[in-house]
Amino acid sequence: MVPESSPDIxxxxxxxxxxxxxxxxxxxxxxxxxxDGLEDRLMExxxxxxxxxxxxxxxxxxxxxxxxxxxxxxxxxxYSQYALTRDDPExxxxxxxxxxxxxxxxxxxxxxxxxxxxxNRMGPSDAEITPLLHDAVTCVGRDLDKDDIELTIDAPEDxxxxxxxxxxQQVLFNLVLNARHAMLDGGGQLKLVAQPTDxxxxxxxxxxxxSGIKPEHMDQIFEPFFTTxxxxxxxxxxxxxxxxxxxxxxxxxxxxxxxxxxxPGKGTTFTLLLPAAN
Numbered sequence: 001m002v003p004e005s006s007p008d009i010x011x012x013x014x015x016x017x018x019x020x021x022x023x024x025x026x027x028x029x030x031x032x033x034x035x036d037g038l039e040d041r042l043m044e045x046x047x048x049x050x051x052x053x054x055x056x057x058x059x060x061x062x063x064x065x066x067x068x069x070x071x072x073x074x075x076x077x078x079y080s081q082y083a084l085t086r087d088d089p090e091x092x093x094x095x096x097x098x099x100x101x102x103x104x105x106x107x108x109x110x111x112x113x114x115x116x117x118x119x120n121r122m123g124p125s126d127a128e129i130t131p132l133l134h135d136a137v138t139c140v141g142r143d144l145d146k147d148d149i150e151l152t153i154d155a156p157e158d159x160x161x162x163x164x165x166x167x168x169q170q171v172l173f174n175l176v177l178n179a180r181h182a183m184l185d186g187g188g189q190l191k192l193v194a195q196p197t198d199x200x201x202x203x204x205x206x207x208x209x210x211s212g213i214k215p216e217h218m219d220q221i222f223e224p225f226f227t228t229x230x231x232x233x234x235x236x237x238x239x240x241x242x243x244x245x246x247x248x249x250x251x252x253x254x255x256x257x258x259x260x261x262x263x264p265g266k267g268t269t270f271t272l273l274l275p276a277a278n
Contacts (some may be wrong), residue, residue: 013209023114048141056278073102075102076095076099079098080095080098080099083095083231102121124162124164125162125165126160126277126278127163127164128160129159129160129202130155130156130194132172133155133192133194134153134167135169136175136176136192137153137192140173140176146178146187147180147184147187148187149187149189150188151182151190152190152191152192153191153192153268154191154192154193155193155204156194156196159195159196159202160276160277161202161274161275162274162275162277162278163254165210167250167254168254168272168274169270170204170246171258173208174243174244176190177243178243179206179207179208179210179268181210182211183190183208183209187210188210189207189208189209190209191205191207191208192205192207193205193206196212196276197276201273201274201276202276203272203273204271204274205269205271205272207268207269207270208268208269209266210268211264212265212266212267212268213260213268214264215264222245222247222258251274254274254275255275256272256275257272259271
């Protein structure tokens with residue numbers, strides 16, 4: 001038997017230990033790099049899902065937009081054609097004024113929608129809330145009065161939150177779309193209210209008087225691919241089940257949160273909380 005105090009044994013043991021430590025360090029470093037790579041990939045995939053949901057939301061209103069575009073273009077064409085067949089300067093002027101008025105409405109609508117489609121990865125800023133509320137409604141592409149929906153927007157003109165303006169607009173747009181869908185069969189009221197809180201945050205509520213959410217669905221509505229919109233043959237009433245899931249992601253990325261309260265048959269309120277502007 002070799003004595004335990006043998007110098008050779010000690011050197012071998014120390015060498016093995018050092019080599020083991022080196023291998024363990026290399027393995028840990030490799031694993032850490034792999035985990036960092038997976039985390040980066042996950043974040044990129046989440047961003048792609050958000051962008052796809054943005055496109056899907058805009059696709060949902062394609063049918064609405066086609067109808068509204070037709071409503072704005074028809075008077076332009078009618079007046080123009082009639083003016084071309086008449087030697088009437090006053091009628092020609094009316095045709096030009098009609099074309100200018102409706103053309104400006106189309107231009108504004110297109111600008112708002114294109115703004116929604118842009119992938120905005122800019123950092124948070126002091127975002128003005130009131131314009132974002134109005135833009136979210138405008139991007140629906142239809143006067144809600146035509147669906148018997150009474151719209152109210154109540155927010156201080158100078159109210160600002162620390163937020164990604166494009167991301168917040170996407171959240172509001174999705175909530176307005178959902179509210180409209182909930183009231184399509186009977187009309188109702190849609191209220192968008194924003195106000196500062198005592199703890200230096202901004203609260204935004206989106207309230208509708210629609211069909212509400214069933215109690216058994218409340219724990220699922222923010223889960224991916226969960227949807228209660230089953231009208232496959234009506235593009236503006238069919239959902240992918242990603243809208244609210246993406247809304248929650250976008251709010252959390254801005255140090256905010258989203259919650260919901262609902263009563264079946266009475267309506268739903270979504271509440272957004274964001275840091276106040278600096």
